[in-house]
Amino acid sequence: MTERTFRLHDTSLLVSASTGEPRRDRVGDRPDYETFNRLLSVLADAGFAIGRDPQIEKNWPILGRYHREGKRSTPAGDLWFSAETYPTGCRIEFFQQVVTVNSNGGKYDFDRRQKMPYLIGKAFEAALRRMRAHLIERGFAEEVKLESPVPDPMAYFNAKWNMEHERRNGTNRFQRGPDGWPDDTVIGSHGNRLDRDKVRIEHGSVRYFRTHRGHLMRGRVYGGINGMWMVIYGPGLRDHTHLSCCELFLCDPREVPRRLHPRGKARLQKALTAAVETENYERAIVLRDQLKRAA
Template sequence: MNMTHRAGGFDDLRFKAEYAANRFGIEFYQDVFHKNPHGGFYDFDKYEKMPYLIQKRYDWTLEKLLKYFEKCGYSIKFQQNTCKGAAFIINDYIRSWHHPQERWFSLKDVDGQTVSKSNSTDRDGNMLQNGATKYFRDWSGYLMRGKVYHNINNMWWVLMADGQVRNIACFNLFDLLETDFRGRRKTHRPPQEYVERKRQFSLCSVNELKNELKRRKQRELNA
């Protein structure tokens, strides 16, 4: 391996690094679980394929590396937020002019902070605070929960236990009450054909509907 390339690892977390003029790149991966027959380095969605403990090691390593590079005086610019979990929210805060953070920090540092009342009131009128645990329902109707951190306007990031981050409006967040339904609550969306037929029937008179029922009964007898 030449002097501009390096490879190594931290237990099961592996990396390949490359140095070139005005550029230094590090790419992390793992070989515990991979789909590409040539190894995890050649997989897409490397982070998503990492087992949970390797993901946590990656998040910890990324935080340490960023702090080290900043301490050494390197200028770090985030062109695209490709981080996951807590690192995603931290990265977003650094990149966004809506938040004062300019360098890497711990999410615990912003726990308890809130914003204007119009953008931080949950479903029940309670004030939202960074780091608070709240519930919401996802697009499929399942009950979900996670720690909330303000994003922009009335939108809040929700950091879930599995590392996923969701973007949820404040009025869709809530504390789980005894009266809340725990199961899946799916919005009923009947087929468009059914909706149209129902609309057409609503335009019919009573006599027309009676005649339609008679025709159907007659068809059933003749079948």
């Protein structure tokens, strides 16, 4: 039997559990019906009415045995779930139909937890607590997915790059240096590790970059796999980006424009050419000087 884990993504509980037992009727392993049915029993005890998924029964009846649907009523509306089991585990996905954006219903919305009315959200949290406690009691390990490298960039990097066998063995992917980050044997001492001005980039060092609107930004850089560096530029969970090494540079922010038009040189050159062709030489002189400053 493989390692048994579970994790939460928005309102979906994803369980990794394989029996390793072959199916009798087709190629592949038999789903872990015990784990699936036990979780459904936990939800039934939490007040959910559970049955076959009518959409599956209508369109793909042969798959009906692997799918279930249920709902629990609250004063704010119904909390629904759809459940599915498969050879490598099972999935239970919660949704509601009160506040929706997708024309096909709340099941297909993004950010489903955020859209839940207060009482429906509390019912979801209660159901999740019961399922989490049940799985942990049965020996499942919870995987916590990091959504941001802020405030721990190394933990985020490892979570993104380490494979299952590395997590299981407590090791890290890639050859690491004394600082715990990938070393030159992985990144390379040239090319991928040199910024726009051919200066070597160290993990945690400060670099500047420009946004797609031309604004000057400053951050600390980490990673460097395939020449792409993770840049953290603020304390917020969304204050990060990934940039190529050739987009990073050092500068004195007092001596460079805070904003440059992303296509500034090309735009000035085009205007200069047009001014010369129309013999507007006064305008051409101004544009020439602007182009020199931009360079």
